[in-house]
Structure formats: C-alpha cells, structure tokens
Amino acid sequence: GQNIDQPTEMTATEGAIVQINCTYQTSGFNGLFWYQQHAGEAPTFLSYNVLDGLEEKGRFSSFLSRSKGYSYLLLKELQMKDSASYLCAVNRDNYGQNFVFGPGTRLSVLP
Amino acid sequence: NAGVMQNPRHLVRRRGQEARLRCSPMKGHSHVYWYRQLPEEGLKFMVYLQKENIIDESGMPKERFSAEFPKEGPSILRIQQVVRGDSAAYFCASSPSPGGGDGYTFGSGTRLTVV
DSSP states (O other), X not given: OOEEEOOXXXXXXXXXXXXXXXXXXXXXXXXEEEEEEOTTSOOEEEEEEOSSXXXXXXXXXXXXXXXXXXXXXXXXXXXXXXXXXXXXXXXXXXXXXXXXXXXXXXXXXXX | OOOOEEEOSEEEEOTTOOEEEEEEOOTXXXXXEEXXXXXXXXXXXXXXXXXXXXXXXXXXXXXXXXXXXXXSSOEXXXXXXXXXXXXXXXXXXXXXXXXXXXXXXXXXXXXXXXX
C-alpha cells in the first residue's frame, strides 16, 4: 500500500527553527512536495525535491533522501503566520495524476 | 489570472439531494484533479481529468460520484443522493501539464455539509 507518515502536531516559539519530518513508502516515486495549508484555505506550494539533497528557498528548506524514503521541511526564523498545517505529498508517477498526501503536521507558533 | 476558482465555497444539502461542485482551472491549465479532505485528515485523491477525458478515477467511490470536464466550461464533481459521510472539503487543483516541479495550484475548496 501507500504510506506517508508525519507527526500530527508540533509547537515552536517565534524566531526559532523547526524541522518537520516525513517518511514515505510508495509504489513509484517522481518527486516529493511540501504544501502549507492554513485552516479553511487552499494548500499552497512550498517546495519540491526529486533528487537527494537540500533545496533552499528563503526561510524554508526541504531535504530528501530517496534511499531512506525520508524528507524534512526546515522552517527558520519562525513567525506567527507560519502557524498552519504542512502537508508532505509524493508524486508516484510521471503523469502527475497520482499524488499521495500525508495526513499533515499542524504547527503552532507561540510568542 | 484569478487562479483556480471553485464554487460554491460552502454548500449545504439534505440527505438524498444532489451536490454539484464546480472548478475552473487556471488559464492555460488543461489538467484538473479533485481531492477530498475530511476533518483532521490528509487530502485523498479522487479523480484526474483532462478536457473531455477522465484519465484516472481510481479514488472515486464507485457509486453516486461522477466527474466531468467538458470542452467548454468548468469541471463538475457531482454527488448524487448525498449522505452524512459525504460532508468534507472538496479541493480542485490544476496544472499546465502532468506533474512538474511546481506541483499543482489548488482552489479554495468547497465545504459540503450534509444535514
């Protein structure tokens, strides 16, 4: 079957750094995506990894290890507005119609 | 470009009624995907469509649910004879091509409540 695991909830302090982990076991792999979703809103794209290593985009970085089936999203200099759910998603094939989403990690940023 | 447009934003239906959810993809996007999200759960793939074609409906329940993406107009997700368990947020996403480095662009979703 297809399985993507993330911690359910995390809490961090404003200005700190937080790492959200994602492990996956899927039949097929064509890239791993991270999305941010505020309550009641649409998921918005944050990052994409298809090769092993670190991708950096401002305060957000994402890491992938395909051999370990593991990724993490790193958020630096946390702001209150970063309080949201973070969804890990695996694209299982080359045709893009089969994204599998993890359950999401709800991050609360405290003052 | 207004992005992916979904309407209505909120929809209330009584058990046994029909629900029609609409999605207009971003301009230039010909690939549409429907997902369902239950409270406290992740997004579950339902169906992938291109203009006038259903490419993958492996996530769609076999009964009561159908989807279309006609040559003209929005994509429609139709749920017949709704039941309480259909209450969820339904998100539509679009892309200019299958997959790709930028993933999908999601609409704001339709929140269906069955009473």
